[in-house]
Amino acid sequence: MIPASFDYERASSLDEALSLLAAGGEDARPLAGGHSLLPLMRLRLARPSLLVDIGGLDELRGVHDDGDSVTIGALTTHHEVAGAAALTGGSGLIAKVAGGIGDPQVRHRGTLGGSVAHADPASDLPAALLALDAEVTLAGPGGTRSVAAADFFIGPFMSAADDGEIVTGVRVPKQEGWGSAYQKFQRRAQDWAIVGVAAVVNWTDSGIAGAAIGLTNMGGTPLRARAVEAALTGTSEKAQILEAVSKVSELETPPADENASSEYRLHLAQVLIARAVAEAAGCPGMQR
Amino acid sequence: MATAEKYVGGGVPRKEDPKLITGQGQFLEGLTLPGMLHAALVRSPHGSARINSVDVSAAAAAEGVVAAYSGADLADEWAAGLPMAWPVTDDIRIPDHWPVAQDVARYVGDAVAVVVATSRNAALDAAELVEVDYDVLEAVVDVEAAVADGAPRVHESFDDNKSYTWALTNGEVDEAFAKADVVVKERYTQPRLIPNAMEPRAVVAQPVPSTGDFTVWSTTQIPHVAKVLFALTLGIPESQIRVIAPSDVGGGFGSKLNVYAEEALCIALARRLGKPVKWVAGRSEGYLATIHGRDQVQEIEIAATSDGDILGYRVHILAAMGAYLQLVAPGVPLLGAFLYCGCYGGEAYHFECTGVFTNTTPTDAYRGAGRPEATYAIERAIDSLAREVGVDPAEIRRRNFLPAGDMVQSPGGLAFDSADYEPALDRALELLDYDGFRGDQAERREGGGSRQIGVGFSSYVEICGLAPSQVLASLKYAAGGWDAATVRMLPTGKAEVVTGSSPHGQGHVTSWSQIAADALGIPYEDVTVLHGDTHVAPHGMNTYGSRSLAVAGVAVHNACDRVVDKARGLAAHLLEVAPEDLEYEAGTFSVKGVPDRTKSMPELAFAAWTAHSLPEDSEPGLEASCVYDPPNFTFPFGTHVAVVEVDTETGAVDLVRYIAVDDCGPVINPVIVDGQVHGGVAQGIAAALYEEATYAEDGTLETSSMVNYLVPSAAEFPSFETDRTVTPSTSNPMGVKGIGEAGTIGSAPAVINAIVDALSHLGVTDVPMPASPERVWRAIQAANGGEA
Numbered sequence A: 001m002i003p004a005s006f007d008y009e010r011a012s013s014l015d016e017a018l019s020l021l022a023a024g025g026e027d028a029r030p031l032a033g034g035h036s037l038l039p040l041m042r043l044r045l046a047r048p049s050l051l052v053d054i055g056g057l058d059e060l061r062g063v064h065d066d067g068d069s070v071t072i073g074a075l076t077t078h079h080e081v082a083g084a085a086a087l088t089g090g091s092g093l094i095a096k097v098a099g100g101i102g103d104p105q106v107r108h109r110g111t112l113g114g115s116v117a118h119a120d121p122a123s124d125l126p127a128a129l130l131a132l133d134a135e136v137t138l139a140g141p142g143g144t145r146s147v148a149a150a151d152f153f154i155g156p157f158m159s160a161a162d163d164g165e166i167v168t169g170v171r172v173p174k175q176e177g178w179g180s181a182y183q184k185f186q187r188r189a190q191d192w193a194i195v196g197v198a199a200v201v202n203w204t205d206s207g208i209a210g211a212a213i214g215l216t217n218m219g220g221t222p223l224r225a226r227a228v229e230a231a232l233t234g235t236s237e238k239a240q241i242l243e244a245v246s247k248v249s250e251l252e253t254p255p256a257d258e259n260a261s262s263e264y265r266l267h268l269a270q271v272l273i274a275r276a277v278a279e280a281a282g283c284p285g286m287q288r
Numbered sequence B: 001m002a003t004a005e006k007y008v009g010g011g012v013p014r015k016e017d018p019k020l021i022t023g024q025g026q027f028l029e030g031l032t033l034p035g036m037l038h039a040a041l042v043r044s045p046h047g048s049a050r051i052n053s054v055d056v057s058a059a060a061a062a063e064g065v066v067a068a069y070s071g072a073d074l075a076d077e078w079a080a081g082l083p084m085a086w087p088v089t090d091d092i093r094i095p096d097h098w099p100v101a102q103d104v105a106r107y108v109g110d111a112v113a114v115v116v117a118t119s120r121n122a123a124l125d126a127a128e129l130v131e132v133d134y135d136v137l138e139a140v141v142d143v144e145a146a147v148a149d150g151a152p153r154v155h156e157s158f159d160d161n162k163s164y165t166w167a168l169t170n171g172e173v174d175e176a177f178a179k180a181d182v183v184v185k186e187r188y189t190q191p192r193l194i195p196n197a198m199e200p201r202a203v204v205a206q207p208v209p210s211t212g213d214f215t216v217w218s219t220t221q222i223p224h225v226a227k228v229l230f231a232l233t234l235g236i237p238e239s240q241i242r243v244i245a246p247s248d249v250g251g252g253f254g255s256k257l258n259v260y261a262e263e264a265l266c267i268a269l270a271r272r273l274g275k276p277v278k279w280v281a282g283r284s285e286g287y288l289a290t291i292h293g294r295d296q297v298q299e300i301e302i303a304a305t306s307d308g309d310i311l312g313y314r315v316h317i318l319a320a321m322g323a324y325l326q327l328v329a330p331g332v333p334l335l336g337a338f339l340y341c342g343c344y345g346g347e348a349y350h351f352e353c354t355g356v357f358t359n360t361t362p363t364d365a366y367r368g369a370g371r372p373e374a375t376y377a378i379e380r381a382i383d384s385l386a387r388e389v390g391v392d393p394a395e396i397r398r399r400n401f402l403p404a405g406d407m408v409q410s411p412g413g414l415a416f417d418s419a420d421y422e423p424a425l426d427r428a429l430e431l432l433d434y435d436g437f438r439g440d441q442a443e444r445r446e447g448g449g450s451r452q453i454g455v456g457f458s459s460y461v462e463i464c465g466l467a468p469s470q471v472l473a474s475l476k477y478a479a480g481g482w483d484a485a486t487v488r489m490l491p492t493g494k495a496e497v498v499t500g501s502s503p504h505g506q507g508h509v510t511s512w513s514q515i516a517a518d519a520l521g522i523p524y525e526d527v528t529v530l531h532g533d534t535h536v537a538p539h540g541m542n543t544y545g546s547r548s549l550a551v552a553g554v555a556v557h558n559a560c561d562r563v564v565d566k567a568r569g570l571a572a573h574l575l576e577v578a579p580e581d582l583e584y585e586a587g588t589f590s591v592k593g594v595p596d597r598t599k600s601m602p603e604l605a606f607a608a609w610t611a612h613s614l615p616e617d618s619e620p621g622l623e624a625s626c627v628y629d630p631p632n633f634t635f636p637f638g639t640h641v642a643v644v645e646v647d648t649e650t651g652a653v654d655l656v657r658y659i660a661v662d663d664c665g666p667v668i669n670p671v672i673v674d675g676q677v678h679g680g681v682a683q684g685i686a687a688a689l690y691e692e693a694t695y696a697e698d699g700t701l702e703t704s705s706m707v708n709y710l711v712p713s714a715a716e717f718p719s720f721e722t723d724r725t726v727t728p729s730t731s732n733p734m735g736v737k738g739i740g741e742a743g744t745i746g747s748a749p750a751v752i753n754a755i756v757d758a759l760s761h762l763g764v765t766d767v768p769m770p771a772s773p774e775r776v777w778r779a780i781q782a783a784n785g786g787e788a
């Protein structure tokens, strides 16, 4: 299909992008990698009047090591994130997740900021950001601000970013010493997750000292499985983990679609959390 | 033929590929003509709805718009409705099928109006402005629901939703079942599939208003057949229509074996507006407006002895036709009707099929057409029989194979040429290392882990190269089984092959070049193959049903022989000897015993062109034609093996190995044959594991794009292992059989049988297609006594 007609401007600075968006009104949209927006426009499900191409804003690109945390610019591609050396410890989760998005073409065009701003509950990165307690940074006509990932995703394709605001990046705590894993369950290699489980685990001699679990496609937003996290803490054996993962049923009923019923999603989440935790703990005895 | 074969059998690279790989393919979307207009269709969003009114005024007034019409506005354009060429029974119900619906829209996607504009964008934008007032009616999308009492009727003029019932009985069926020790009865669903040619459909119709001539470019598999049918639908003399299937058509798989509303419509609009009119489908639009395949419910019963020797078969199927009857849709189940006994024996056979209207996109022939369905049913059911009588699945096949031989009578009623089924099974088992596999499987089962492995077999036989024409008449198929070729030597010693086949990815240019180069003794590069243009190739029955090599390819071969015959007369004349005194080898005639007195084919081509000295009664030029109508179908066969690993916790299936041993007779080009097998197998596995078009109850196509219609990619497949046995067909002088559909026909049951085998120790006996992880998981739960 061919999109409905629209205007196009390419911004050469963040300020210019913000003022173009402000001038364009509520139907103006930033364009980053285009890998979510353009397919929607081609189906005429999205009809922006103006696209402000932010692809040239090098200031929003790159991964910076800030010591305890890592800052990732919004325009950093999934491919670049997947290879970022600064993402160590628990934050390595972000690299693992980015490396499993779509296919190489998607990973070379799609951006972290686009994934975050799009707020698709089936996208992989949001669950990882949630599990890591990351912060999303925003710039708007009124200046800059940062929002915790837990407050950023507010509904399907809805975020705390206001019209005219641009996501400038995310800040991710490194969580040194923690292990991570992303269990993505999909039908075809390049598909979105039917269920995804992003886990970071602090595994010590006495077992799991801490765990955070982010879930992809288990609700209208990425979710934290907090009851499971609590039940996991202090466990060290497979049987205990299996017991803990059943707590995922305390979440709201997950969605049903052509790939999975709610019941099956819930079942999958339990299997995948157990696998992700075992993998993140790096303890082979706990794996299947 | 006396020539040494140089090219046939060798893996010369495809002539078609360099331009495709380097982006120089010429596809129809790239065709632009002066003054060309663009059509966009307005399609019904309802599964069933009465059209009260269509208001095109806002669209007509939009920028760039030249005209906008409702179905009623166009009613006088049609001399007849869209054609249906396979009325399988005398009392078949054939509904009117107008290119643009006039009173009732019967599926989501049924065209209700068209907008013509100076650009595609303008046409698409304006199409959104057409206002249609509908009374939405109750729709029925499921075949079984459609035949239930009180089902909403797709066509009010018919009493119910049945189009036809066709039956076939051989032998004493009740007797066979009465004396059986064992009867297995299975019910299978064939999901509805959406053909996904790489290139969506497109058409351009160009009028010459002063003469009344039309040139129609279409992404069609059947330019010659379409020309005849365009003439009938539009009331244009056939002599004034030229149809061109561009030299590059990006795949079809049957989806371009049709005469579509948009083709007729572009011609009608070109006639009305006096300008060329183009239409190009979007991918999702194609999902609505291009035929679908399969969508059947099957019941199969096998009667057997306690040793597993099959006595008889009983088959009942419901086949969805969709909302209208497309070109050969009613006949699709008939292509499988003779094959529900597979390559097995037995004394009695009954098949019965009812074609059913539903409020869905019409179905028609999709790669394999009828034969994948039949093969699935028998290859799944024979595994059930194996379980029932406690015989190994490979062994039960061997036990029931028809004897090797030629013209072997099958219980289905056909005589199979070139039957020899055991060697392919043996070879497949050898490649698999069957004993080793069963050992690994036992170990896994003992280990009790969540990754269990299974193996599945499928020994298929299929029918292709539908012929001869008289037999097609007995099946009420309204076209012939022949095809045509002309082979001409050009003055410079090159050759031109004109074929009636219409390749759209199969590699006919390469294969026909190989055949002609060997026969004429000239380099393969020196052969040009012309196709797809009815002004260039006047005769053809075109490309579908794995027929091209076995019919059109043989016509090329025969035409070459005739050229060589004529050349022999000329050589004899020039060398002043009798024709019998000449030997022919690799393009050169030499006088027996005087090997240095020769004439080469290029020399003779030049001499025939100058015509300075010709034999008496001979005409200038070195050219011959052949129209070949084979005496019988060909029956390729083989055994396919799938090995899967199933994650019993999630239900995910990983295809670990896929082995295909096929027999298509002598191979012209092994690279092309492997390519056909790989693609075909991928499509069959896709049906087994991924693809299923689904409709909501109101008729909305839920799987409306590749996001949720799961076409797999290379990442989902292991590297396929292919091998062949070679049993020449006796139906044609080259011994060749089709290979275009075999992969699709053989593969789906092998995969599902493998999944069932992997889970059989848990009590699983069936998993429906496509075996999505959830379905597999549910099958495991159900076998465990849980809820299904």
Ligand SMILES: Cc1cc2nc3c(=O)[nH]c(=O)nc-3n(C[C@H](O)[C@H](O)[C@H](O)COP(=O)(O)OP(=O)(O)OC[C@H]3O[C@@H](n4cnc5c(N)ncnc54)[C@H](O)[C@@H]3O)c2cc1C
Residues within 6 Å of the ligand: A029, A030, A031, A032, A033, A034, A035, A036, A037, A038, A039, A074, A075, A100, A101, A102, A103, A106, A109, A110, A111, A112, A113, A114, A115, A117, A118, A122, A123, A124, A125, A161, A165, A166, A167, A168, A190, A191, A192, A193
């Ligand atoms: C075939 C395919 C497969 C895919 N598979 C996956 C997958 O498996 N997992 C997955 O998570 N994703 C997948 N994606 C989506 C992919 O990750 C996208 O790249 C990503 O979702 C959006 O990033 P983008 O840069 O392309 O954003 P765009 O498409 O350019 O924009 C998306 C939306 O975000 C807005 N936007 C973009 N950048 C900003 C910004 N900096 N500030 C504010 N708003 C902004 C745009 O206005 C638009 O509304 C897939 C995409 C395709 C085409």
